[in-house]
Amino acid sequence: KEWMLKVYFCFFSLQVLLLACAEDLECVPGFQQKVFYIEKPSEFTEDQLVLNLKFDDCKGNNKLNFEVSNPDFTVELDGNLVARKNVSEAGRALFVHARSEHAEDMAEIFILEANEKRGALKEILKLEGNLGIPRQKRAILATPILIPESQRPPFPRLVGKVIRSEGTEGAKFRLSGKGVDQDPKGIFRINEMNGDVSVTRTLDREEIANYELEVEVVDMNGKTIDGPVRLDISVIDQNDNRPMFKEGPYVGHVMEGSATGTTVMRVAAFDADDAGTDNALLRYNILKQTPTKPSPNMFYIDPEKGDIVTVVSPALLDRETMESPKYELVIEAKDMGGKDVGLTGTATATILIDDKNDHAPEFTKKEFQATVKEGVTGVIVNLTVGDRDDPATGAWRAVYSIINGNPGQSFEIHTNPQTNEGMLSVVKPLDYEISAFHTLLIKVENEDPLIPDIAYGPSSTATVQITVEDVNEGPVFHPNPMAVTKQENIPVGSVVLTVNATDPDTLQHQTIRYSVYKDPAGWLEINPANGTVGTTAVLDRESPFVHNNVYTALFLAIDSGNPPATGTGTLHITLEDVNDNVPSLYPTLAKVCDDAKDLRVVVLGASDKDLHPNTDPFKFELSKQSGPEKLWRINRLNNTHAQVILLQNLKKANYNIPISVTDSGKPPLTNTTELRLQVCTCKKSKMDCSASDALHISLTLILLSLLALFCKSCA
Secondary structure (H helix, E strand, C coil): CHHHHHHHHHHHHHHHHHHHHHHHHCCCCEECCCEEEEECCCCECCCCEEEECCEECCCCCCCCEEEECCCCEEECCCCEEEECCCECCCCCEEEEEEECCCCEEEEEEEEECHHHHCCCHHHHHHHHHHCCCCCCCCCEECCCEEEECCCCCCCCEEEEECEECCCCCCCEEEEEEECCCECCCCCEEECCCCCEEEECCCCCCCCCCEEEEEEEEECCCCCEEEEEEEEEEEEECCCCCCCECCCCCEEEEEECCCCCCCEEEECCCECCCCCCCHHHCCEEEEEEEECCCCCCCCEEECCCCCEEEECCCCCCCCHHHCCCCEEEEEEEEECHHHCCCCCEEEEEEEEEEECCCCCCCEECCCEEEEEEECCCCEEEEEECEECCCCCCCCCCCEEEEEEECCCCCCEEEEECCCCCCEEEEECCCCCCCCCCEEEEEEEEEECCCCCCCCCCCHHHEEEEEEEEECCCCCCEECCCCEEEEEECCCCCCCEEEECCEECCCCCCCCCEEEEEEECCCCCEEECCCCCEEEECCCCCCCCCCCECCEEEEEEEEEECCCCCCEEEEEEEEEEECCCCCCCEEECCEEEEECCCCCCEEEEEEEECCCCCCCCCCCEEEECCCCCCCCCEEEEECCCCEEEEEECCCCCCEEEEEEEEEECCCCCCCEEEEEEEEEEEEEECCEEECCCCCCCHHHHHHHHHHHHHHHHHHHC
16 A cells, blocks of 8 residues: 555656646646645644645736635635635535636645545545546536535525636526425525525534535526536534433343343433434443442443443342342433533433342241131131342242141141231131140242252241130031921821930030920920920921921020030921812803803813822712703813813803812812803803893702792692
C-alpha cells in the first residue's frame, strides 16, 4: 500500500511538472490542474486555506469569476479555496467553476477519509465513478447538497448552488421534485438566475433523510434547454433524539448463590438518530442501585451490549441474609458513544434474587402434645415449623408425613397453605377403652428437593403425644337395625321381640333402661328393664304407617351415667298379610239411552287391599232378580273385571242392580254393592237423565208387597 501511495503522488507530481513545462512551451486556457484529492479534516475552520487553484485564460484573466458548488466555501481572486465558516461536513466533493472573458473551466476537489487515502490506488481512482459524476464536460453541474437537520431560523437559508457552464441569454434554472412542487411542497427553491439553492424551513432527518430533485435550464418560454439533471440533497443527522427504553418494564431473575459474572438480563435502548453516526452510538451505565446492601455494586452492565451481570461473590448473593431480595437499578443510556455531550435516557431494571432450597424445614419443638375426646374426629393440634426459604416457593412449602404410630390409619396430617403448619387430624374415632394414649412420629420435608449439599436433620422430625379422654358413650343396640316378621292382626299383648343393648363404657359398670322413642301408629310398648317389645294394638298391614309391608319404630337405651348417655335402636317389623279386607266394586254409577242399540252398559272392576292370594281372581254375581222376566246379566271378562249387559231396552228410570264380589282368600270374603243404572232419553246427542219417574224396581217391589199383605188380611 505504501508503494502504491508513492506511485500515486509521483504520478501527480509528474503531472504538475509536465503542466509547468507545457506552460513554458504553450499556454492552455483553463485550470492548470483539474482534479485534486485532499484528506478530510475533523473540521474545516473559518478562513482556512484548503488549497490553491491555478486558472489561466492565456489572455490576462480579465473579469475572472469563481463559483463553488458548496456555499460554505469560496475562491478568492488569487485562486485560494477557503472556508467561509467552520464546516464539519462538506460532502465527498467540491466543484469550482471559473469563467473569464475568454475561457471557462471546471475543477474537482475530492475529499477522502484517512483510510481511503491509505487505500489502494485503484480504489482512489474509482472514487470519481462512485460519486456518479461523469468526467465529460457538463452543461449543468448539480453537486450533492448536505443540510444539517434541526437548523434554526432565519429562513430561507442558502445551502448549495447549481452551476451552468454555458450561458444563454434569458435562460432560467427550474427545480422540481418531492420537496419542491410535490408533497411536502415548498421546502426547497432555486434562484432562477444564479442557481442558488435555498431551504425554507427546518428539516428533520428522522422524517425524510434524502430528497431526489431535478434541475433543468429553460428559456423564456419555459422550454427546456439543458437537463434535467439529478440533484441529491441529504439531511445530515444532528443529535436531536434522546435514547429511549421501549421494551420495559425490565425484570430479571438470578438464583441466589450464582457465580460471579452470571448474566441476569439485557436492556436495550433505541435512538432515532442516524445509526451510522455517533448520534445513535449508545453506551450504558448503572446510575443507582437500591438497596445498597450488602454491596453498593452488586451488578455491572456491559456498556456496549447492555448485559447486566453479577459482580459479587456467591456468598454475598444470599437471599436469606439480604435486606431485600429485590434490587432496582437505574440504567442510563447515553448517545455519542457515552461522551459528556451525549443525550441520555433512563430506565429502571428490577432484579429479583430467586430462592433455592438451601434450608431444610425444622420443627419449632421436638415434642407436641394433644388431647382428644374419644369418638371425636377433626384437627387436634397444629405443628409449627420454621424455614428460611422464600414463602412463595416450593422451597418453603412443607409436606408432612406420619412415619410411625398410626397402624390403624386413625390419623392424617395436612399442610395449612397459609401458615405452612401441619394440621394433625383424627379421621377414625378413637376408643378410650381400647387405648388411652397414642404416640406419633412426624416428618416434614419441602415440596422442592434440597440442593445437593443440604440434608434433612433431626429437627425435621417431631413426636406428638396424644391423650384420649373418656366420655360417657351411649349404649349400643345389637344388632342395629333389628328386624322381625309378624302376621298382621296378631292379638294385642303379643311379644314382638326382646332388644339387646350394651354400654361401651365397660369400666363404669352402668345400668341400662329402655323406652319407646318413635312409634308412629302407637302399636308397641317396651319393658324398661329387659327390653321386651309387645303390642298394644292390632298390627294392620294396610295402615298408612306401613310402607312396603314394613312398620318401623325407634327405641332408646339410656345408661345411668351423669349425665346419662343415650343410644338409638331401629326396629323393622315385616307384616304378613291375612284376608281381612273385602273386595270393592267400581264404578257404582252407569248411564244408558232408552233406545240404545248397544246394550252393554258398563265394565265393572274389583280391587282388594290385601295381597295375593287373598285378592283376585274375583267372582262377580247378580243378586236374584224379581219379576216375571230378567232385565240384565253379568259376564266375567278377566280376573278383575266383568261387564253388565241389558237384555232389553228399558223405560226412562233409575234402577239399582245388586252385585256381589268374592275374593280368593281362605276363607273368601264377599261384598255386595248396588250399581245405580240411569236410563235416559237421548235426542240429538243430548242425554236427559232427570229422575221424573219413580225408582222403577224398588217402587214395584213395594207395591207388590203391600198387595200381598192386603190379600192375606182379606182372607
